[in-house]
Amino acid sequence: MKKVTQILSLMMAIFFLVSSMGNAQSKNKVRKMEYNSKYNYEVATIAVGVDGTKLVKVWGYGPKPEEAIRHAKELAIACAIFRGFPPASNGAAAKTPPIVTDDSVIEKYAEFFDNFFAPGGKYLQYVNLSTDAPPTGEDRVKVNKKTYKVGVVLSIAFDELRKDLEKEGIARRLDAGF
Amino acid sequence: MKTLVNFIFIIALALNSFGQAKKPTIMVVPSDRLCISKGFSQTFDNQGTQETLPDYKKALQNDGDLRLVISKMSGMMADRGFPLKDLEQELKNLAQEAAESNMMTSSSSGSAISESPIDILKRTAKADIIMDLDFEIKRQGPNKYIVFTLNGLDAYTSKNVASASGAGQPSSAATPEILLEEAVLSYMDEFNGRLMTHFQDMFTNGREVKVMIKTFANAGISLEDDYDISGNTDMLSMHIEDWMANNTQGGRFNLSDGTANFMRFEQVRIATEIERNGKMRAQDTRMFVNELSKYLRTNCQIESKVYLRGLGEAWLIVGEK
Incomplete structure (x- = not known):
């Protein structure tokens, strides 16, 4: 009887171990999907600047803080183009609509965007880092053993980006058709 | 081959020059509330009823903040391909036009320009889309903040085709001019986004x-x-x-x-x-x-x-x- 109880306990332990590993794996999978999702922008507007610049705080992910900063820059520009920035909670800035409102341009100009967002690509021309050192404290979170999440304040040359995309024919001009 | 390319180019140019919709004119007009609250108004007796109307000329001649906001908005709209009609200049032009029309005579017979009462009535400042502007500098303790409202009104259908409004961030250090500039910078993108949606709807439907x-x-x-x-x-x-x-x-x-x-x-x-x-x-x-x-x-x-x-x-x- 004692042996049977031991075997049953062992089986139960293995079952819980396997199921918890499965949960952890699926959690990791979900997290990975979220990191890679084109809809996942963690952005907050801080202020608007002169000459069409926007000051935003963006959260990026990466294996190292430097990588996460690079990801944040990419996300900030993608957000300006495809989703727009939310209004600032303190009233310092209103909502900024996306530069591109037609979803089909992502597929239509896939090659352009691949080159645009490539490492060292043209997207870097429109983003300036307002802080020099990698973030510390609450702006630097170690999500798991392999991933950092960092929040950086970036200055985006929004009007310049819009004008260049309009020149490329990707964004529609306000006076198009007249 | 060269002739064919030239021919295609000319056809494309012709299609491009003719196949375009009429561009609406846009003008910034201070709201009735803004003019009346700052005392830029005229009151007259309309068959026993006292009516108060905004005096745009007085407002534009005396309110520096208003001129600053209109100037900033004009620059931003011109940048987007929509140079705005200037209300102050339009009022001056209309006065000049009226004076010239009254003085003009034919050199042969001395005849005046024919003008019906309707022609005279039509001599008013107008635009296809009116940007109805309202703002107020408010105080909260030592802080100042701006309440800003901008409505894009279709002059014919009276529909609000684009709008942006809100209250800015309170500040004790910033001057009212800086707060106003911030408000324009902050709200114009949202306004233009809605205007773009209106134009896209116009081209589709x-x-x-x-x-x-x-x-x-x-x-x-x-x-x-x-x-x-x-x-x-x-x-x-x-x-x-x-x-x-x-x-x-x-x-x-x-x-x-x-x-x-x-x-x-x-x-x-x-x-x-x-x-x-x-x-x-x-x-x-x-x-x-x-x-x-x-x-x-x-x-x-x-x-x-x-x-x-x-x-x-x-x-x-x-x-x-």
């Missing part, structure tokens, strides 16, 4: 306009009179409605009111372009109503007068020219 049908009193024509068009005997108003259904974009229009003497069509969607003399041309409401006038002349032998109220509104006055 047609320009939304207003059409009025009226009758001349001396003509003795009622919109309830029966006419026969291609074997179909019906009231004139029904024939007009049928024409509207056949000639509007997607048959979209709304007869919002009507009697034997008038019909008011609202939410009339007309194509932005029309083929005329073999070329595609931008269409406005006057051109659209002119086609109805021709239809009535051909099928009912009724003369009518087309009266233009602007890019988005025209009247057809039935009975006489």
Whole structure:
């Protein structure tokens, strides 16, 4: 009887171990999907600047803080183009609509965007880092053993980006058709 | 081969130059509330009722903040391909035009320029889209903040086609000028985003306009009179409605009111372009109503007068020219 109880306990332990590993794996999978999702922008507007610049705080992910900063820059520009920035909670800035409102341009100009967002690509021309050192404290979170999440304040040359995309024919001009 | 390329280029150029919609004019106008609250108003007795109206000239001559905001907005709109009509300049031009019209005479007979009361009445500052601007600098303890409202109003349909509003961030250090500049920078992108949506809707579903049908009193024509068009005997108003259904974009229009003497069509969607003399041309409401006038002349032998109220509104006055 004692042996049977031991075997049953062992089986139960293995079952819980396997199921918890499965949960952890699926959690990791979900997290990975979220990191890679084109809809996942963690952005907050801080202020608007002169000459069409926007000051935003963006959260990026990466294996190292430097990588996460690079990801944040990419996300900030993608957000300006495809989703727009939310209004600032303190009233310092209103909502900024996306530069591109037609979803089909992502597929239509896939090659352009691949080159645009490539490492060292043209997207870097429109983003300036307002802080020099990698973030510390609450702006630097170690999500798991392999991933950092960092929040950086970036200055985006929004009007310049819009004008260049309009020149490329990707964004529609306000006076198009007249 | 070179000739063929040149030919294609010329055709493309021709299509591009003719196949474009009429560009609406936009003007920033300070709101009634802004003018009246700052004392830039005129009060007069309208048959026993005291009426207060904004005095735009006074406001533009005396309010530096207003000029700053309009200037900033004008710059941003010009940058987006929509240079704004300047209200102050328009008022000056109108005064100058009136003076010149009064003084002008013919060198041979000394005749003055013919001008009907309607011509004089029409001499007002107008635009197709009015950017109705309102702002107020408020205080909260030592802090100042801006409450900013901007409404884009279609002058003909009276619809609010774009808007942006909100309260700015309180600050004790920033001057009112800086706060105002921040407000314009902050809200213009949202406003232009909505304006873009309005234009896209216009290109997809047609320009939304207003059409009025009226009758001349001396003509003795009622919109309830029966006419026969291609074997179909019906009231004139029904024939007009049928024409509207056949000639509007997607048959979209709304007869919002009507009697034997008038019909008011609202939410009339007309194509932005029309083929005329073999070329595609931008269409406005006057051109659209002119086609109805021709239809009535051909099928009912009724003369009518087309009266233009602007890019988005025209009247057809039935009975006489």
